Amino acid sequence: MLRSSLPEALRSRGVSRRRFIDFCSAMVATLALPERYLAAVADALNRTDRPVLVWLEFQDCAGNTESMLRSDDPPVADVVLELLSWEYHETIMAGAGKQAEAALKRVVEQEAGKYIAVVEGAVPTADGGVYCTIAGRTALDIAREVCTHAAATIAVGACAWDGGLVRSAPNPTGAVGLQEAVPGIKVVNLGGCPHNVANTAAVIVHYLTFHQMPALDQYNRPLFAYGRLIHDQCERRAHYDAGQFVEEWGDEGSRKGWCLYKMGCKGPDATYNCPTVRWNSGTSWPVKSGHGCIACASHRFWDVMSPFYKPLPKVPGFGVDVTAEEIGWGVVGGVAALTAAHAVASVFRPKEEVPKEDKPA
Amino acid sequence: MARVVVDPITRIEGHLRIEAQVDGGKVSDAWSSGTMFRGIEMIVRNRDPREVWLWTQRICAVCTMVHALASVRAVENALDIEVPNNARLVRNLISSTQYIQDHIVHFYHLHALDWVDITGALKADPAKTSQLAQSISEWPKSSTTYFKGVQDRVKKLVESRQLSLFTSGYWGHPAYRLPPEADLMAVAHYLEALEFQRDFIRIHAVLGGKNPHLQSYLVGGMATSLDPNEPQAPLNPERIDFLVEVAQTAKTFVDQVLIPDVLAVAGFYKDWFSLGEGPGNYLSYGAFPQGGIKDTARYFLPRGFILNNDLSKVYPVDPGKVAEYVTHSWYEYAEGDQVSKTPAEGETSPKYTGPKPPFEFLEVDKKYSWLKAPRYDDHVMEVGPLSRMLVAYASGHAEVKAAVDGVLAHFKAPPTALFSTLGRIAARALETQLLANHIVGWIEELRENMNRGDLRIHNGDKWDPSTWPSSARGYGLFEAPRGSLGHWVEIENELVKNYQIVVPSTWNAGPRDAKGQRGPYETALLKTPLADPERPLEILRTVHSFDPCLACAVHVVDARGRTRAHREI
Numbered sequence: 001m002l003r004s005s006l007p008e009a010l011r012s013r014g015v016s017r018r019r020f021i022d023f024c025s026a027m028v029a030t031l032a033l034p035e036r037y038l039a040a041v042a043d044a045l046n047r048t049d050r051p052v053l054v055w056l057e058f059q060d061c062a063g064n065t066e067s068m069l070r071s072d073d074p075p076v077a078d079v080v081l082e083l084l085s086w087e088y089h090e091t092i093m094a095g096a097g098k099q100a101e102a103a104l105k106r107v108v109e110q111e112a113g114k115y116i117a118v119v120e121g122a123v124p125t126a127d128g129g130v131y132c133t134i135a136g137r138t139a140l141d142i143a144r145e146v147c148t149h150a151a152a153t154i155a156v157g158a159c160a161w162d163g164g165l166v167r168s169a170p171n172p173t174g175a176v177g178l179q180e181a182v183p184g185i186k187v188v189n190l191g192g193c194p195h196n197v198a199n200t201a202a203v204i205v206h207y208l209t210f211h212q213m214p215a216l217d218q219y220n221r222p223l224f225a226y227g228r229l230i231h232d233q234c235e236r237r238a239h240y241d242a243g244q245f246v247e248e249w250g251d252e253g254s255r256k257g258w259c260l261y262k263m264g265c266k267g268p269d270a271t272y273n274c275p276t277v278r279w280n281s282g283t284s285w286p287v288k289s290g291h292g293c294i295a296c297a298s299h300r301f302w303d304v305m306s307p308f309y310k311p312l313p314k315v316p317g318f319g320v321d322v323t324a325e326e327i328g329w330g331v332v333g334g335v336a337a338l339t340a341a342h343a344v345a346s347v348f349r350p351k352e353e354v355p356k357e358d359k360p361a
Numbered sequence: 362m363a364r365v366v367v368d369p370i371t372r373i374e375g376h377l378r379i380e381a382q383v384d385g386g387k388v389s390d391a392w393s394s395g396t397m398f399r400g401i402e403m404i405v406r407n408r409d410p411r412e413v414w415l416w417t418q419r420i421c422a423v424c425t426m427v428h429a430l431a432s433v434r435a436v437e438n439a440l441d442i443e444v445p446n447n448a449r450l451v452r453n454l455i456s457s458t459q460y461i462q463d464h465i466v467h468f469y470h471l472h473a474l475d476w477v478d479i480t481g482a483l484k485a486d487p488a489k490t491s492q493l494a495q496s497i498s499e500w501p502k503s504s505t506t507y508f509k510g511v512q513d514r515v516k517k518l519v520e521s522r523q524l525s526l527f528t529s530g531y532w533g534h535p536a537y538r539l540p541p542e543a544d545l546m547a548v549a550h551y552l553e554a555l556e557f558q559r560d561f562i563r564i565h566a567v568l569g570g571k572n573p574h575l576q577s578y579l580v581g582g583m584a585t586s587l588d589p590n591e592p593q594a595p596l597n598p599e600r601i602d603f604l605v606e607v608a609q610t611a612k613t614f615v616d617q618v619l620i621p622d623v624l625a626v627a628g629f630y631k632d633w634f635s636l637g638e639g640p641g642n643y644l645s646y647g648a649f650p651q652g653g654i655k656d657t658a659r660y661f662l663p664r665g666f667i668l669n670n671d672l673s674k675v676y677p678v679d680p681g682k683v684a685e686y687v688t689h690s691w692y693e694y695a696e697g698d699q700v701s702k703t704p705a706e707g708e709t710s711p712k713y714t715g716p717k718p719p720f721e722f723l724e725v726d727k728k729y730s731w732l733k734a735p736r737y738d739d740h741v742m743e744v745g746p747l748s749r750m751l752v753a754y755a756s757g758h759a760e761v762k763a764a765v766d767g768v769l770a771h772f773k774a775p776p777t778a779l780f781s782t783l784g785r786i787a788a789r790a791l792e793t794q795l796l797a798n799h800i801v802g803w804i805e806e807l808r809e810n811m812n813r814g815d816l817r818i819h820n821g822d823k824w825d826p827s828t829w830p831s832s833a834r835g836y837g838l839f840e841a842p843r844g845s846l847g848h849w850v851e852i853e854n855e856l857v858k859n860y861q862i863v864v865p866s867t868w869n870a871g872p873r874d875a876k877g878q879r880g881p882y883e884t885a886l887l888k889t890p891l892a893d894p895e896r897p898l899e900i901l902r903t904v905h906s907f908d909p910c911l912a913c914a915v916h917v918v919d920a921r922g923r924t925r926a927h928r929e930i
Contacts, residue, residue: 050523059399061912062374063422066573069466070559077555081514085523090371091423094474095529096901097367103529124398130713131731132397134376135368136720165404165419172400172711194422194573249579250819254586257593279571283563286570289577290584290595294415302416307409 026073030202030277031214032224044209050082051208052115054107055089056146058132058139059166059175060121063194064157065091071197072281079201084116090134101135108149116204117150119143122159122166123181126174140181147178147185152207154188155179156200158296161189161219168302179220188213189220191272193296198277199225219299225277230267230293233275236260254290264309265292272297364722365894368396370904372471374423375911377870379904380723381886383894391879391886392725393870395732395915398691398711402860410436410852411580411824413860417848418574420862421912423463425573426455426565427841428862428913431848434654436580439835439852443653445817448582450807451568451596453649453661454604455575456839457796457803458564461611463842464746464793465561465619467908469554472786473547475902476626478537479527481544482515490542497625500617502553511549531896538629547626550618557614564607567600582819587811601808608800615797623790624771627783634774636889637782637903639881640741641670643748644868646678646847648840661799662749662840663756666737670780672755678737680836680847681705683863685733686874691715692733699875701736704849704861705834731915734871734880735863743881744844744868745907746789747779760798764791782885785906826855841865843908866914869907882907 024042028035057065069092071079080086087093088104095103107115121139124131129138147153155178158164166175179187190200203222206214214222231237239245240259247253247262261268270293278285286293295305365388368378376397382390405416414432418425430452437444444452487508494503518524531537539547562572568585569575577584577595587596627633647657647664657664665675684701687694691713694700714728723729736742753761754776768787769776778784823829832853839846844865851859871880882904889899 050521052523057376059397061419061422063419063425063573066422066425069470069555070562070572072559075556076559077552081518081525084525085521085528086525087523087528089526090369090376091374092470092526093371093529094479094527095531096369096371097897099529099531099896100369100371122399127713129718130715131399132376133718133720134396136716136718138718141719165401165416166399168404168416170403172403173398175399193419248819248821249582249584249824250586250817250821254584255588255591255594255816257591257595278566280563280566281560283566284570286576288595289566289568289570289575290586291570291576291579294576306412308412308415309409 023074027202027205030198030224031206041205041209050085051151052107052111053084053086053118054104054115054146055086055118055120056142057090058119058121058123058143058160059173060157060159062091062120064120064160065089067194067197068200070280071201073198074201084204097135104146108146112149114151115149116207117147117153119147119153119155119160119178120157122163122175123178124166124173124175125181126172131173131175143178143182147182147187150185152188152213153178153185154190154200154203156190156195158191158193158301161191162300164193165302167300187220188216188222191219191221191226191297191299192274193301196225196274196277196279199273225273226271226297228271228273230270230272230275230295233273234267234287235275236287260287260290260292262311263292264307264311266295266298266305266308266312267293269305269312270295270298270301363894365891365897365900366722367897367900370901370909372474372901372905373909373911374421375866375909375914377904377909377911378723379882379886379900380725381889381897381900383891386891388886388889388891388900391883392723392729393732393872393880393882394723394730395870395911397911398731398915400711402862405857405860407856409826409855410439410850410857411826413850413857414578414580415576417860417862420864421910422573424459424841424843424910424913426459426569426575426578427839427846428848429575429578430456431837431839431841431846431862432850433578433580434837434839435835435848435850436837436852437654437835438837439833439850440580440823440829442581442820442823444582444820447587447807447810447815447818448820449650449654450803450810451577451583451585451818454800454803454807455565455568457649457800458561458608458611460796460842461615461793461800462558462562464789465554465614466558467789468619468623468786469551471908472905473551473626474527474530475898475905476537476630477539477544477547477551478532478534479515479530479544479548480519480532481537481539481541482512482548483519483541485512485541485545487512487545490545493542494546498617498621500621502549508545508549511552512545515548531898534896534898535892536898539626540629543625543629547622550622553618557610561607561611561614564604567596567604579819581821581824582817584819586818587807587816589811596807596811598808598811601804601811604804605801608804611797611800615794619790620794623786624768627772627787630783631772633783633902634772634778634781637785637885637906638780639743639885640879641668641780642737642740642742643667643751644678644737644742644744644845645749645752646838646840646845648749663753663758665752665756666742667748667751667755668740670777672751672776675752675755680838682738683735683847685735685863685867687733688875689728689872690730690733691728701739701875704836704847704863707849707859707861730872732867732871732911734874735868736874736878739876741874741878741881741884742845742868744865745785746792746842747785748844749840750788750792751779760795761791764795782903782906789908829855832858841913843910843913844868864910864913866907866910870909870911870914882909
């Protein structure tokens with residue numbers, strides 16, 4: 001079978017070497033890799049044939065699909081058409097019915113051990129799996145077959161990671177995350193409600209470059225994205241340290257961008273790179289729009305972190321993150337590396353790609 | 362006689378299955394089945410009503426925010442809270458920009474491939490494509506070189522034999538009828554629209570922190586404080602400039618790309634103006650309040666319903682007449698399968714009685730869907746852009762009337778042509794244009810308020826649950842892009858006691874009721890011609906014209922009184 005490489009695909013539509021290197025730089029930055037890896041990423045993408053990707057949707061809201069469609073770097077059309085051969089994805093694929101089934105079957109049989117499987121949504125296990133069927137088969141049946149034959153499996157969003165909202169009490173359908181549904185396979189979990197596509201693209205590029213997943217934490221989440229407290233990266237942090245809090249919605253503090261801790265913000269107890277990567281081409285994130293964090297990238301956050309408007313019970317010491325140790329990720333070396341890497345990020349992000357809203361006047 | 366099964370129906374949100382009986386090359390009967398169930402209404406019970414919007418928003422991310430808005434409206438209705446004018450404006454802006462983005466994604470990414478043959482684009486002459494594009498639009502990306510580049514891109518994909526998303530399409534199907542140049546133009550715009558939708562939705566990032574799943578709603582208003590003098594205010598002059606700048610791109614894209622494309626494509630498929638007619642009854646709850654939420658007479662899009670395709674009369678809506686059947690749905694009612702229940706008195710438990718998976722066919726004479734069958738006063742109702750445009754048209758909405766009459770004149774067609782597959786597509790495009798014409802004005806209204814010193818964005822009088830009555834009931838109605846949406850809430854002792862949702866795609870994709878009346882999809886599919894039953898492209902055309910959203914459509918009310926221990930932190 002003929003294959004085309006990504007740079008060839010990009011060149012064929014007039015994308016320059018310069019633009020290709022820009023893309024690699026953005027990936028290196030998101031992955032928090034030191035600068036010297038830029039060449040490795042570029043080389044790997046130069047060599048790489050287009051791997052096949054299949055995207056499965058089970059008990060989902062398509063939020064992770066929608067987030068993927070907001071990809072800016074690489075551009076969304078490149079992702080779904082040219083970075084990979086994106087051969088099954090119900091929400092956006094051309095084929096339907098039998099032809100869609102056949103496409104998935106072909107990948108599982110002919111690309112076994114070579115393709116990437118992405119899973120979105122929880123897997124219902126109660127009552128024989130009748131709460132989600134596709135083409136007459138249960139989600140569990142499909143997940144087992146497709147994920148056990150994949151080279152790598154990525155669970156995107158809270159539901160695929162740990163069952164998410166669908167699993168919340170009273171969990172009417174016996175929903176679980178992918179790892180629990182199909183034990184024995186290695187899953188990389190990209191939590192968040194939804195996942196942030198910047199991280200997912202970076203994980204895929206890392207895999208293409210190094211043929212392995214980036215460093216993971218105890219939940220199999222990549223450290224580069226889930227290793228730091230929201231609170232430590234928050235643009236409103238200085239107000240917390242200064243004791244300046246929003247006391248009521250719409251008050252003077254809320255207009256001045258003060259800390260949302262008292263309004264229930266879960267940032268001091270949640271890790272994610274949401275404040276630095278942000279959303280929709282880096283335009284904003286929830287705190288910037290005036291609402292607290294709901295810890296959507298934390299384990300079982302729907303049940304664990306709600307009620308969402310109740311302030312966290314313990315006020316961490318001003319300027320000292322005692323909560324970091326409590327939630328168990330706190331490896332000092334990791335923090336240092338990540339901090340350095342964020343400096344790399346600011347160097348490597350091309351100027352013209354700074355979101356317009358954030359350009360200095 | 363053959364049974365054709367299409368499962369999964371792709372290019373939709375969620376899990377939908379269509380079974381159709383085909384006789385003499387035409388659909389003689391059809392059954393629509395939702396095949397996924399989560400039970401979100403059961404999950405939100407016993408939680409803080411102020412945060413339920415965060416939970417219900419996750420019903421669907423293609424319709425992101427619609428369930429957030431309906432939820433805060435339901436709680437505000439129960440507790441008798443009016444939101445400040447600025448919150449109304451921000452909510453209208455989020456909703457209207459959602460309509461625009463969602464309708465554009467629907468046309469290009471979820472529906473166009475039913476009409477556009479990707480492989481046809483390979484045969485196009487880029488110079489003639491350029492001529493075609495320039496003959497119908499001022500859109501600047503229309504040079505021969507540009508279309509040659511797009512064609513080369515498609516050619517590379519095909520030659521690599523890795524067609525990616527286009528791998529399994531019905532390419533070469535005899536029902537594709539566009540000339541190659543139109544195929545190529547449409548493929549180019551498919552790619553451009555991917556970028557447009559991504560860039561345009563940055564409006565939601567400013568107003569909601571992120572998209573999908575915005576995070577700035579509050580019971581009582583919005584979290585997006587505004588201040589003309591504060592650089593860190595969620596909304597300030599700089600961010601409002603940004604909103605205006607992005608909003609303006611929508612008008613250009615809609616006027617110069619979407620509308621000309623819809624007219625051009627429809628021109629090659631005029632027979633679809635007489636195929637795909639639904640039940641003939643059209644419901645709209647009305648959308649975009651211009652004053653208080655209760656002042657329904659001042660909604661930008663009117664509330665009302667139409668019966669039997671009769672555009673001479675619009676009836677007033679009584680939300681109390683909405684009720685649901687489970688005769689053919691995998692649920693039980695204590696009173697049996699023959700009765701319908703209003704959401705306010707909803708009583709249900711899921712009970713799957715279908716075939717054990719893996720299965721080949723559903724038992725369509727029994728229960729066959731996770732969707733219930735909603736009815737209005739026992740009438741089957743179609744909901745969505747066509748219903749909204751028809752209700753507005755029949756209500757004498759001047760702007761809608763002019764736009765609809767313009768399209769009908771373009772095709773030299775009578776108003777009855779709207780009751781069709783293409784009618785739905787045309788109505789959706791016109792609605793997109795209507796809103797694109799207004800969003801900049803609504804942003805400027807917000808700016809004027811801010812500059813005048815009206816900074817109120819949240820009504821906090823009843824934020825503290827101790828101010829609430831011990832029990833309260835309310836409902837929130839909204840027109841989501843796909844149609845009429847209602848949330849019903851019952852609050853007791855500061856927690857949700859009962860929560861119920863009746864969703865657009867439940868109206869449209871629901872199964873038969875106790876009287877055997879088909880749901881709108883099932884009716885619309887009747888008489889659909891199938892050139893090749895192995896590749897049922899024509900079924901997709903009509904089903905997609907409704908813009909199905911199945912994640913939204915499946916829901917349940919738990920009457921088994923399960924409670925959960927509330928975690929205190």
